[in-house]
Amino acid sequence: MIELLTILVLSVFVGVEVISKVSSTLHTPLMSGANAIHGVILLGAILVTGSTDDPVFVGLGTLAIVLATVNMVGGFVVTDRMLQMFSRKRPRPDAKARP
Amino acid sequence: MAAPTWVQLAYLLCAVGFILALKGLSGPRTARAGNLVGAAAATVACLLPFLYLDLDNVLLIVGAIVVGTVLGVVGARQVQMTQMPQMVALFNGVGGGAAALVALVELEEFLAVADLDVLGWDTWAITAFTVVVGTVSFSGSVVTFAKLQELMTSRPVVFPGLPVAAVAVVVLALAGSVWLTLGGQSLWLGFVLALLGLALGVLLVLPVGGADVPIVISLLNAFTGLCVAGSGWLLGNTVLLVGGTLVGASGTFLTLLMANGMGRSVPGILFGALKGGSTLGSTAVSDRPVRSGSAEDVAITLAYADRVIVVPGYGLAVAQAQHTLRELVDVLAERGVRVDYAIHPVAGRMPGHMNVLLAEAQVPYDQLREMDRINGDFPTADVVLVVGANDVVNPAARTEKSSPIYGMPILDADKAKQTVFLKRSMRPGFAGIENELLFQPGTMLLFGDARESLTDVLAGVKKL
Incomplete structure:
Protein backbone atom coordinates (compact mmCIF):
# COMPACT_ATOMS: atom_id res chain seq x y z
CA MET A 1 0.00 0.00 0.00
CA ILE A 2 2.85 2.38 0.84
CA GLU A 3 4.49 1.61 -2.51
CA LEU A 4 1.31 2.52 -4.36
CA LEU A 5 0.90 5.64 -2.27
CA THR A 6 4.48 6.70 -3.05
CA ILE A 7 3.88 6.34 -6.78
CA LEU A 8 0.60 8.24 -6.44
CA VAL A 9 2.06 11.19 -4.58
CA LEU A 10 5.08 11.49 -6.86
CA SER A 11 2.85 11.33 -9.92
CA VAL A 12 0.76 14.22 -8.61
CA PHE A 13 3.84 16.42 -8.46
CA VAL A 14 5.08 15.30 -11.86
CA GLY A 15 1.63 15.91 -13.34
CA VAL A 16 1.49 19.49 -12.11
CA GLU A 17 5.14 20.17 -12.86
CA VAL A 18 5.19 19.06 -16.51
CA ILE A 19 2.30 21.25 -17.55
CA SER A 20 2.89 24.24 -15.29
CA LYS A 21 4.43 26.34 -18.06
CA VAL A 22 1.94 25.55 -20.82
CA SER A 23 0.74 28.51 -22.88
CA SER A 24 -2.99 28.97 -23.23
CA THR A 25 -2.55 28.38 -26.97
CA LEU A 26 -2.15 24.70 -26.24
CA HIS A 27 -4.83 24.25 -23.60
CA THR A 28 -7.29 22.59 -25.93
CA PRO A 29 -4.87 20.03 -27.42
CA LEU A 30 -3.37 19.41 -23.98
CA MET A 31 -6.76 18.72 -22.48
CA SER A 32 -7.59 16.47 -25.38
CA GLY A 33 -4.24 14.66 -25.12
CA ALA A 34 -4.58 14.15 -21.37
CA ASN A 35 -8.09 12.91 -22.04
CA ALA A 36 -6.68 10.31 -24.43
CA ILE A 37 -4.08 9.21 -21.89
CA HIS A 38 -6.72 8.23 -19.37
CA GLY A 39 -8.12 6.02 -22.11
CA VAL A 40 -5.44 3.59 -20.93
CA ILE A 41 -8.22 2.37 -18.64
CA LEU A 42 -8.58 0.01 -21.59
CA LEU A 43 -5.73 -1.95 -20.03
CA GLY A 44 -7.75 -2.29 -16.83
CA ALA A 45 -10.82 -3.30 -18.80
CA ILE A 46 -8.84 -6.01 -20.63
CA LEU A 47 -7.39 -7.31 -17.37
CA VAL A 48 -10.75 -7.64 -15.59
CA THR A 49 -12.63 -9.02 -18.59
CA GLY A 50 -9.90 -11.58 -19.15
CA SER A 51 -10.23 -12.95 -15.64
CA THR A 52 -13.96 -13.21 -15.03
CA ASP A 53 -16.41 -15.99 -15.95
CA ASP A 54 -19.75 -14.61 -14.84
CA PRO A 55 -21.59 -13.78 -18.08
CA VAL A 56 -23.08 -10.55 -16.67
CA PHE A 57 -19.67 -9.23 -15.74
CA VAL A 58 -18.08 -10.42 -18.97
CA GLY A 59 -20.77 -8.29 -20.62
CA LEU A 60 -19.99 -5.26 -18.45
CA GLY A 61 -16.27 -5.75 -19.03
CA THR A 62 -16.78 -5.94 -22.79
CA LEU A 63 -18.81 -2.73 -22.70
CA ALA A 64 -15.98 -1.15 -20.69
CA ILE A 65 -13.49 -2.24 -23.39
CA VAL A 66 -15.56 -0.65 -26.16
CA LEU A 67 -15.93 2.62 -24.20
CA ALA A 68 -12.28 2.72 -23.18
CA THR A 69 -11.10 2.08 -26.74
CA VAL A 70 -13.30 4.91 -28.03
CA ASN A 71 -11.73 7.16 -25.38
CA MET A 72 -8.16 6.12 -26.13
CA VAL A 73 -8.13 5.77 -29.91
CA GLY A 74 -10.54 8.63 -30.58
CA GLY A 75 -8.69 10.86 -28.14
CA PHE A 76 -5.29 10.38 -29.71
CA VAL A 77 -6.58 10.66 -33.27
CA VAL A 78 -8.50 13.87 -32.59
CA THR A 79 -5.55 15.42 -30.74
CA ASP A 80 -3.27 14.59 -33.66
CA ARG A 81 -5.76 16.18 -36.05
CA MET A 82 -5.70 19.38 -34.02
CA LEU A 83 -1.95 19.51 -33.70
CA GLN A 84 -1.46 18.75 -37.37
CA MET A 85 -3.06 22.11 -38.13
CA PHE A 86 -0.57 23.98 -36.01
CA SER A 87 2.36 22.61 -37.95
CA ARG A 88 0.98 23.44 -41.38
CA LYS A 89 3.00 25.82 -43.52
CA ARG A 90 1.68 29.19 -44.60
CA PRO A 91 -0.37 28.74 -47.74
CA ARG A 92 0.20 30.68 -50.93
CA PRO A 93 -1.67 34.01 -50.77
CA ASP A 94 -3.88 32.96 -53.68
CA ALA A 95 -4.75 29.64 -52.05
CA LYS A 96 -8.49 29.24 -52.19
CA ALA A 97 -10.22 29.41 -48.85
CA ARG A 98 -12.41 26.48 -48.06
CA PRO A 99 -16.02 27.34 -47.25
CA MET B 1 -0.80 -12.30 -9.09
CA ALA B 2 2.46 -10.51 -9.69
CA ALA B 3 3.48 -9.97 -13.28
CA PRO B 4 6.94 -11.15 -14.44
CA THR B 5 9.75 -8.63 -14.05
CA TRP B 6 10.07 -7.82 -17.75
CA VAL B 7 6.37 -7.00 -17.86
CA GLN B 8 6.68 -4.74 -14.85
CA LEU B 9 9.60 -3.00 -16.52
CA ALA B 10 7.57 -2.60 -19.70
CA TYR B 11 4.72 -1.09 -17.68
CA LEU B 12 7.17 1.31 -16.08
CA LEU B 13 8.41 2.33 -19.52
CA CYS B 14 4.83 3.05 -20.60
CA ALA B 15 4.31 5.17 -17.47
CA VAL B 16 7.41 7.18 -18.35
CA GLY B 17 5.99 7.48 -21.87
CA PHE B 18 2.91 9.21 -20.43
CA ILE B 19 5.06 11.69 -18.53
CA LEU B 20 7.00 12.49 -21.69
CA ALA B 21 3.73 12.76 -23.62
CA LEU B 22 2.33 15.37 -21.26
CA LYS B 23 5.63 17.22 -21.25
CA GLY B 24 5.64 17.23 -25.05
CA LEU B 25 2.03 18.34 -25.26
CA SER B 26 2.79 21.46 -23.26
CA GLY B 27 5.17 22.93 -25.88
CA PRO B 28 4.11 24.03 -29.37
CA ARG B 29 6.98 22.37 -31.21
CA THR B 30 6.90 19.08 -29.35
CA ALA B 31 3.14 18.73 -29.00
CA ARG B 32 2.53 16.42 -31.92
CA ALA B 33 5.42 14.14 -31.04
CA GLY B 34 4.23 14.11 -27.43
CA ASN B 35 0.80 12.96 -28.47
CA LEU B 36 2.28 10.16 -30.57
CA VAL B 37 4.51 9.05 -27.68
CA GLY B 38 1.41 8.91 -25.49
CA ALA B 39 -0.45 6.87 -28.09
CA ALA B 40 2.46 4.44 -28.44
CA ALA B 41 2.77 4.03 -24.66
CA ALA B 42 -0.95 3.38 -24.30
CA THR B 43 -0.94 0.86 -27.16
CA VAL B 44 2.03 -1.06 -25.77
CA ALA B 45 0.48 -1.07 -22.29
CA CYS B 46 -2.73 -2.57 -23.67
CA LEU B 47 -0.89 -5.25 -25.66
CA LEU B 48 1.11 -6.51 -22.67
CA PRO B 49 -1.67 -8.54 -20.99
CA PHE B 50 -2.04 -10.62 -24.15
CA LEU B 51 1.64 -11.54 -23.96
CA TYR B 52 2.04 -12.69 -20.38
CA LEU B 53 -1.44 -13.65 -19.20
CA ASP B 54 -3.65 -16.55 -20.18
CA LEU B 55 -6.70 -14.34 -20.70
CA ASP B 56 -10.24 -15.68 -20.90
CA ASN B 57 -12.69 -14.28 -23.43
CA VAL B 58 -9.88 -13.24 -25.80
CA LEU B 59 -12.08 -13.23 -28.90
CA LEU B 60 -14.63 -11.05 -27.18
CA ILE B 61 -11.94 -8.67 -25.97
CA VAL B 62 -10.40 -8.31 -29.43
CA GLY B 63 -13.85 -7.86 -30.99
CA ALA B 64 -14.71 -5.13 -28.50
CA ILE B 65 -11.41 -3.35 -29.20
CA VAL B 66 -12.12 -3.44 -32.94
CA VAL B 67 -15.60 -1.98 -32.43
CA GLY B 68 -14.25 0.72 -30.12
CA THR B 69 -11.44 1.60 -32.54
CA VAL B 70 -13.83 2.00 -35.46
CA LEU B 71 -16.18 4.19 -33.41
CA GLY B 72 -13.31 6.27 -32.04
CA VAL B 73 -11.58 6.82 -35.37
CA VAL B 74 -14.78 7.66 -37.25
CA GLY B 75 -15.86 10.08 -34.50
CA ALA B 76 -12.46 11.74 -34.30
CA ARG B 77 -12.15 12.14 -38.07
CA GLN B 78 -15.63 13.47 -38.72
CA GLY B 276 -29.32 32.39 -7.89
CA GLY B 277 -25.93 33.41 -9.05
CA SER B 278 -24.01 35.41 -11.48
CA THR B 279 -23.93 33.14 -14.52
CA LEU B 280 -27.56 33.87 -15.28
CA GLY B 281 -27.24 37.35 -16.78
CA SER B 282 -29.89 38.68 -19.11
CA THR B 283 -30.80 38.20 -22.72
CA ALA B 284 -32.54 41.55 -22.94
CA VAL B 285 -31.78 43.53 -26.06
CA SER B 286 -30.71 47.09 -25.39
CA ASP B 287 -32.38 49.93 -27.29
CA ARG B 288 -29.64 52.49 -26.67
CA PRO B 289 -28.44 54.17 -29.87
CA VAL B 290 -25.36 52.78 -31.61
CA ARG B 291 -23.51 53.83 -34.74
CA SER B 292 -23.95 51.16 -37.36
CA GLY B 293 -22.14 51.25 -40.66
CA SER B 294 -22.22 49.48 -44.00
CA ALA B 295 -19.72 46.92 -45.23
CA GLU B 296 -18.23 49.63 -47.47
CA ASP B 297 -17.69 51.91 -44.45
CA VAL B 298 -15.88 49.10 -42.65
CA ALA B 299 -13.82 48.33 -45.76
CA ILE B 300 -12.65 51.95 -46.04
CA THR B 301 -11.84 52.14 -42.33
CA LEU B 302 -9.73 49.00 -42.53
CA ALA B 303 -8.05 49.63 -45.87
CA TYR B 304 -6.73 53.08 -44.92
CA ALA B 305 -5.48 52.10 -41.48
CA ASP B 306 -1.81 51.49 -40.69
CA ARG B 307 -2.32 49.05 -37.90
CA VAL B 308 -5.30 46.74 -37.38
CA ILE B 309 -5.84 44.26 -34.57
CA VAL B 310 -8.41 41.52 -35.09
CA VAL B 311 -10.22 40.11 -32.08
CA PRO B 312 -11.86 36.82 -33.11
CA GLY B 313 -14.57 35.20 -31.01
CA TYR B 314 -16.79 32.17 -31.07
CA GLY B 315 -19.28 33.94 -33.34
CA LEU B 316 -16.59 33.79 -36.03
CA ALA B 317 -16.28 30.05 -35.66
CA VAL B 318 -20.02 29.44 -35.55
CA ALA B 319 -20.39 31.30 -38.85
CA GLN B 320 -17.43 29.26 -40.22
CA ALA B 321 -15.94 32.61 -41.23
CA GLN B 322 -12.33 32.02 -40.21
CA HIS B 323 -11.28 31.32 -43.82
CA THR B 324 -12.90 34.54 -45.09
CA LEU B 325 -11.29 36.45 -42.24
CA ARG B 326 -7.88 35.07 -43.17
CA GLU B 327 -8.46 36.12 -46.78
CA LEU B 328 -9.41 39.63 -45.66
CA VAL B 329 -6.30 39.88 -43.50
CA ASP B 330 -4.15 38.69 -46.43
CA VAL B 331 -5.63 41.35 -48.74
CA LEU B 332 -5.08 44.04 -46.09
CA ALA B 333 -1.51 42.88 -45.57
CA GLU B 334 -0.91 43.17 -49.32
CA ARG B 335 -2.04 46.80 -49.09
CA GLY B 336 0.59 47.36 -46.41
CA VAL B 337 -1.69 47.30 -43.38
CA ARG B 338 -0.07 45.62 -40.38
CA VAL B 339 -2.55 43.10 -38.99
CA ASP B 340 -2.36 40.87 -35.92
CA TYR B 341 -4.86 38.62 -34.24
CA ALA B 342 -5.36 39.21 -30.52
CA ILE B 343 -6.25 35.93 -28.88
CA HIS B 344 -7.94 36.05 -25.51
CA PRO B 345 -7.07 32.98 -23.41
CA VAL B 346 -10.68 31.82 -23.46
CA ALA B 347 -11.63 32.91 -26.98
CA GLY B 348 -13.86 30.27 -28.53
CA ARG B 349 -15.55 27.66 -26.43
CA MET B 350 -12.54 26.60 -24.39
CA PRO B 351 -9.05 27.88 -23.72
CA GLY B 352 -6.89 27.61 -26.81
CA HIS B 353 -9.88 26.70 -28.96
CA MET B 354 -9.53 29.83 -31.13
CA ASN B 355 -5.93 28.93 -31.93
CA VAL B 356 -7.10 25.56 -33.23
CA LEU B 357 -9.85 27.17 -35.28
CA LEU B 358 -7.54 29.76 -36.84
CA ALA B 359 -4.86 27.16 -37.46
CA GLU B 360 -7.51 25.21 -39.36
CA ALA B 361 -7.98 28.28 -41.58
CA GLN B 362 -4.19 28.28 -42.08
CA VAL B 363 -3.60 31.53 -40.27
CA PRO B 364 0.15 31.63 -39.66
CA TYR B 365 1.09 30.98 -36.08
CA ASP B 366 3.20 34.15 -35.74
CA GLN B 367 0.21 36.42 -36.46
CA LEU B 368 -1.58 35.05 -33.39
CA ARG B 369 -0.68 37.19 -30.41
CA GLU B 370 -1.58 36.24 -26.88
CA MET B 371 -3.35 38.74 -24.67
CA ASP B 372 -0.39 39.66 -22.48
CA ARG B 373 1.79 40.29 -25.51
CA ILE B 374 -0.64 42.41 -27.49
CA ASN B 375 -2.44 44.46 -24.85
CA GLY B 376 0.29 47.11 -24.94
CA ASP B 377 -0.24 47.54 -28.70
CA PHE B 378 -3.90 48.58 -28.59
CA PRO B 379 -3.24 52.32 -27.97
CA THR B 380 -1.19 52.40 -31.20
CA ALA B 381 -3.81 50.54 -33.25
CA ASP B 382 -5.95 52.51 -35.70
CA VAL B 383 -8.74 49.97 -35.85
CA VAL B 384 -9.72 46.99 -33.75
CA LEU B 385 -11.92 44.58 -35.68
CA VAL B 386 -13.99 42.50 -33.26
CA VAL B 387 -15.58 39.53 -35.02
CA GLY B 388 -18.15 37.57 -33.06
CA ALA B 389 -16.63 38.39 -29.68
CA ASN B 390 -18.06 40.53 -26.91
CA ASP B 391 -17.27 39.73 -23.29
CA VAL B 392 -13.50 39.52 -23.89
CA VAL B 393 -13.40 43.22 -24.83
CA ASN B 394 -15.95 44.44 -22.28
CA PRO B 395 -14.37 47.17 -20.13
CA ALA B 396 -16.87 46.38 -17.38
CA ALA B 397 -14.51 43.57 -16.40
CA ARG B 398 -12.06 46.26 -15.29
CA THR B 399 -14.36 48.79 -13.67
CA GLU B 400 -17.69 47.41 -12.59
CA LYS B 401 -17.49 45.45 -9.38
CA SER B 402 -21.08 44.26 -9.69
CA SER B 403 -20.50 42.75 -13.14
CA PRO B 404 -20.32 38.95 -13.36
CA ILE B 405 -17.15 39.21 -15.42
CA TYR B 406 -15.47 41.67 -13.03
CA GLY B 407 -11.84 40.68 -12.63
CA MET B 408 -11.59 38.75 -15.88
CA PRO B 409 -8.53 39.91 -17.82
CA ILE B 410 -9.69 41.48 -21.10
CA LEU B 411 -8.24 42.70 -24.37
CA ASP B 412 -7.84 46.49 -24.20
CA ALA B 413 -9.78 47.14 -27.41
CA ASP B 414 -11.25 50.32 -25.91
CA LYS B 415 -7.81 51.94 -25.96
CA ALA B 416 -7.58 51.89 -29.75
CA LYS B 417 -8.63 54.85 -31.90
CA GLN B 418 -11.57 53.02 -33.46
CA THR B 419 -13.41 49.80 -32.90
CA VAL B 420 -15.48 47.90 -35.45
CA PHE B 421 -17.80 45.20 -34.21
CA LEU B 422 -19.17 42.54 -36.54
CA LYS B 423 -22.18 41.23 -34.64
CA ARG B 424 -25.29 39.28 -35.37
CA SER B 425 -27.48 41.46 -33.17
CA MET B 426 -27.44 43.67 -30.11
CA ARG B 427 -27.95 40.61 -27.92
CA PRO B 428 -25.39 40.59 -25.12
CA GLY B 429 -22.60 37.99 -25.07
CA PHE B 430 -22.43 34.70 -23.26
CA ALA B 431 -22.07 36.36 -19.88
CA GLY B 432 -25.33 38.23 -20.55
CA ILE B 433 -24.14 41.75 -19.86
CA GLU B 434 -24.10 44.93 -21.86
CA ASN B 435 -20.84 46.15 -23.35
CA GLU B 436 -20.23 49.89 -22.90
CA LEU B 437 -17.72 49.80 -25.73
CA LEU B 438 -20.56 49.31 -28.21
CA PHE B 439 -21.93 52.75 -27.39
CA GLN B 440 -18.67 54.71 -27.61
CA PRO B 441 -18.43 57.39 -30.34
CA GLY B 442 -15.41 55.66 -31.89
CA THR B 443 -17.27 52.39 -32.34
CA MET B 444 -18.94 51.23 -35.53
CA LEU B 445 -21.19 48.19 -35.78
CA LEU B 446 -21.87 46.02 -38.79
CA PHE B 447 -24.78 43.71 -38.15
CA GLY B 448 -25.17 40.32 -39.78
CA ASP B 449 -23.77 36.82 -40.03
CA ALA B 450 -19.99 37.05 -39.61
CA ARG B 451 -19.25 35.21 -42.85
CA GLU B 452 -21.58 37.34 -44.98
CA SER B 453 -20.32 40.53 -43.35
CA LEU B 454 -16.69 39.57 -43.90
CA THR B 455 -17.36 38.57 -47.51
CA ASP B 456 -18.93 41.99 -48.14
CA VAL B 457 -16.08 43.82 -46.40
CA LEU B 458 -13.55 41.76 -48.39
CA ALA B 459 -15.29 42.69 -51.65
CA GLY B 460 -15.29 46.32 -50.50
CA VAL B 461 -11.56 46.34 -49.78
CA LYS B 462 -10.77 44.70 -53.13
CA LYS B 463 -12.68 47.47 -54.96
CA LEU B 464 -10.68 50.28 -53.35
Missing part, protein backbone atom coordinates in the same frame (compact mmCIF):
# COMPACT_ATOMS: atom_id res chain seq x y z
CA VAL B 79 -15.90 16.00 -35.94
CA GLN B 80 -15.77 19.68 -36.93
CA MET B 81 -13.15 21.79 -35.22
CA THR B 82 -15.89 24.02 -33.80
CA GLN B 83 -17.34 20.96 -32.09
CA MET B 84 -14.07 19.98 -30.46
CA PRO B 85 -15.12 20.80 -26.87
CA GLN B 86 -18.11 18.47 -26.97
CA MET B 87 -16.02 15.74 -28.60
CA VAL B 88 -13.50 15.94 -25.77
CA ALA B 89 -16.41 15.83 -23.31
CA LEU B 90 -17.81 12.72 -24.97
CA PHE B 91 -14.48 10.87 -25.08
CA ASN B 92 -13.91 11.81 -21.47
CA GLY B 93 -17.35 10.60 -20.46
CA VAL B 94 -16.96 7.16 -22.02
CA GLY B 95 -13.57 6.88 -20.31
CA GLY B 96 -15.18 7.61 -16.96
CA GLY B 97 -17.93 5.12 -17.69
CA ALA B 98 -15.33 2.48 -18.56
CA ALA B 99 -13.46 3.13 -15.29
CA ALA B 100 -16.67 2.74 -13.28
CA LEU B 101 -17.51 -0.53 -15.10
CA VAL B 102 -14.01 -1.87 -14.47
CA ALA B 103 -14.45 -1.12 -10.76
CA LEU B 104 -17.80 -2.98 -10.73
CA VAL B 105 -16.28 -6.06 -12.37
CA GLU B 106 -13.39 -5.84 -9.90
CA LEU B 107 -15.89 -5.70 -7.06
CA GLU B 108 -17.40 -8.95 -8.28
CA GLU B 109 -13.96 -10.55 -8.41
CA PHE B 110 -13.06 -9.27 -4.93
CA LEU B 111 -16.28 -10.70 -3.53
CA ALA B 112 -15.45 -14.05 -5.10
CA VAL B 113 -12.31 -14.17 -2.93
CA ALA B 114 -13.11 -16.68 -0.20
CA ASP B 115 -11.54 -14.76 2.66
CA LEU B 116 -12.58 -11.11 2.50
CA ASP B 117 -10.19 -10.15 5.29
CA VAL B 118 -7.25 -10.54 2.90
CA LEU B 119 -8.31 -7.31 1.27
CA GLY B 120 -7.59 -4.09 3.13
CA TRP B 121 -10.09 -1.32 3.74
CA ASP B 122 -8.37 0.75 1.07
CA THR B 123 -9.51 -1.71 -1.59
CA TRP B 124 -13.18 -1.20 -0.74
CA ALA B 125 -12.87 2.54 -0.25
CA ILE B 126 -11.16 2.96 -3.61
CA THR B 127 -13.68 0.70 -5.34
CA ALA B 128 -16.49 2.91 -4.02
CA PHE B 129 -14.60 6.05 -5.05
CA THR B 130 -13.95 4.80 -8.57
CA VAL B 131 -17.54 3.70 -9.12
CA VAL B 132 -19.03 6.98 -7.90
CA VAL B 133 -16.56 9.38 -9.53
CA GLY B 134 -16.49 7.40 -12.79
CA THR B 135 -20.25 7.50 -13.13
CA VAL B 136 -20.31 11.20 -12.20
CA SER B 137 -17.81 11.82 -14.97
CA PHE B 138 -19.88 9.78 -17.42
CA SER B 139 -23.28 11.38 -16.83
CA GLY B 140 -21.79 14.84 -16.26
CA SER B 141 -19.97 14.63 -19.58
CA VAL B 142 -23.10 13.49 -21.37
CA VAL B 143 -24.93 16.57 -20.05
CA THR B 144 -22.06 18.89 -21.08
CA PHE B 145 -22.11 17.26 -24.50
CA ALA B 146 -25.85 17.89 -24.78
CA LYS B 147 -25.37 21.53 -23.74
CA LEU B 148 -22.55 22.24 -26.18
CA GLN B 149 -24.19 20.36 -29.03
CA GLU B 150 -27.31 22.38 -28.25
CA LEU B 151 -29.40 19.27 -27.78
CA MET B 152 -30.63 21.09 -24.71
CA THR B 153 -30.46 24.71 -23.52
CA SER B 154 -26.98 25.97 -22.73
CA ARG B 155 -28.36 28.21 -20.03
CA PRO B 156 -28.17 27.12 -16.39
CA VAL B 157 -30.98 24.70 -15.55
CA VAL B 158 -32.15 25.16 -11.99
CA PHE B 159 -35.34 23.82 -10.46
CA PRO B 160 -36.53 24.45 -6.90
CA GLY B 161 -35.57 21.10 -5.37
CA LEU B 162 -32.21 20.85 -7.12
CA PRO B 163 -29.88 21.90 -4.30
CA VAL B 164 -31.69 19.64 -1.85
CA ALA B 165 -31.60 16.73 -4.29
CA ALA B 166 -27.89 17.25 -4.99
CA VAL B 167 -27.02 17.35 -1.30
CA ALA B 168 -29.16 14.28 -0.63
CA VAL B 169 -27.42 12.32 -3.39
CA VAL B 170 -23.99 13.33 -2.11
CA VAL B 171 -24.89 12.24 1.42
CA LEU B 172 -26.28 8.92 0.18
CA ALA B 173 -23.22 8.28 -1.97
CA LEU B 174 -20.89 9.04 0.93
CA ALA B 175 -22.90 6.83 3.28
CA GLY B 176 -22.91 4.01 0.74
CA SER B 177 -19.16 4.33 0.25
CA VAL B 178 -18.52 4.21 3.96
CA TRP B 179 -20.79 1.20 4.28
CA LEU B 180 -18.98 -0.60 1.46
CA THR B 181 -15.66 0.16 3.14
CA LEU B 182 -16.67 -0.92 6.62
CA GLY B 183 -18.13 -4.31 5.87
CA GLY B 184 -21.31 -3.97 3.84
CA GLN B 185 -19.55 -5.40 0.81
CA SER B 186 -22.06 -6.52 -1.76
CA LEU B 187 -22.66 -6.23 -5.46
CA TRP B 188 -25.99 -4.50 -5.19
CA LEU B 189 -24.39 -1.75 -3.12
CA GLY B 190 -21.90 -1.27 -5.95
CA PHE B 191 -24.76 -0.85 -8.42
CA VAL B 192 -26.58 1.55 -6.10
CA LEU B 193 -23.41 3.65 -5.88
CA ALA B 194 -23.21 3.66 -9.68
CA LEU B 195 -26.80 4.93 -9.94
CA LEU B 196 -26.14 7.62 -7.32
CA GLY B 197 -23.05 8.68 -9.26
CA LEU B 198 -25.06 8.95 -12.49
CA ALA B 199 -27.67 11.11 -10.75
CA LEU B 200 -25.01 13.29 -9.14
CA GLY B 201 -23.24 13.95 -12.45
CA VAL B 202 -26.48 15.22 -13.97
CA LEU B 203 -27.36 17.37 -10.94
CA LEU B 204 -23.86 18.82 -10.84
CA VAL B 205 -23.72 19.95 -14.47
CA LEU B 206 -27.33 21.05 -15.10
CA PRO B 207 -26.93 24.39 -13.23
CA VAL B 208 -23.70 25.30 -15.05
CA GLY B 209 -24.05 28.01 -17.70
CA GLY B 210 -22.81 27.47 -21.25
CA ALA B 211 -19.79 29.76 -20.90
CA ASP B 212 -18.49 27.79 -17.97
CA VAL B 213 -19.01 24.34 -19.47
CA PRO B 214 -15.42 24.04 -20.78
CA ILE B 215 -14.09 24.38 -17.25
CA VAL B 216 -16.44 21.62 -16.17
CA ILE B 217 -15.16 19.42 -19.02
CA SER B 218 -11.64 19.97 -17.77
CA LEU B 219 -12.72 19.17 -14.22
CA LEU B 220 -14.50 15.97 -15.28
CA ASN B 221 -11.39 15.07 -17.27
CA ALA B 222 -9.41 15.28 -14.04
CA PHE B 223 -12.09 13.16 -12.32
CA THR B 224 -11.74 10.42 -14.91
CA GLY B 225 -7.97 10.56 -14.44
CA LEU B 226 -8.43 9.96 -10.72
CA CYS B 227 -10.75 7.02 -11.43
CA VAL B 228 -8.17 5.44 -13.69
CA ALA B 229 -5.61 5.92 -10.93
CA GLY B 230 -8.09 4.19 -8.59
CA SER B 231 -8.33 1.23 -10.98
CA GLY B 232 -4.53 1.13 -11.06
CA TRP B 233 -4.54 0.89 -7.28
CA LEU B 234 -7.11 -1.90 -7.27
CA LEU B 235 -5.29 -3.88 -9.96
CA GLY B 236 -1.85 -3.05 -8.56
CA ASN B 237 -0.90 -1.74 -12.00
CA THR B 238 1.73 1.00 -12.34
CA VAL B 239 0.71 2.28 -15.78
CA LEU B 240 -2.87 2.86 -14.75
CA LEU B 241 -1.83 4.41 -11.46
CA VAL B 242 0.73 6.78 -12.98
CA GLY B 243 -1.28 7.59 -16.12
CA GLY B 244 -4.43 8.26 -14.15
CA THR B 245 -2.73 10.33 -11.48
CA LEU B 246 -0.89 12.40 -14.08
CA VAL B 247 -4.14 13.27 -15.80
CA GLY B 248 -5.89 13.83 -12.49
CA ALA B 249 -3.22 16.21 -11.22
CA SER B 250 -2.52 18.06 -14.45
CA GLY B 251 -6.25 18.21 -15.20
CA THR B 252 -6.99 19.80 -11.84
CA PHE B 253 -4.17 22.27 -12.38
CA LEU B 254 -5.38 23.06 -15.90
CA THR B 255 -8.90 23.59 -14.58
CA LEU B 256 -7.67 26.17 -12.07
CA LEU B 257 -5.56 27.83 -14.77
CA MET B 258 -8.58 28.14 -17.06
CA ALA B 259 -10.83 29.40 -14.29
CA ASN B 260 -8.26 32.10 -13.49
CA GLY B 261 -8.10 33.04 -17.16
CA MET B 262 -11.83 33.67 -17.09
CA GLY B 263 -11.74 35.41 -13.72
CA ARG B 264 -13.97 32.72 -12.23
CA SER B 265 -13.60 30.36 -9.31
CA VAL B 266 -14.33 26.67 -9.68
CA PRO B 267 -16.78 26.52 -6.73
CA GLY B 268 -18.44 29.66 -8.11
CA ILE B 269 -18.97 27.91 -11.44
CA LEU B 270 -20.37 24.73 -9.90
CA PHE B 271 -22.55 26.31 -7.26
CA GLY B 272 -23.04 29.87 -8.54
CA ALA B 273 -26.35 29.23 -10.27
CA LEU B 274 -27.66 27.37 -7.23
CA LYS B 275 -27.33 30.54 -5.23
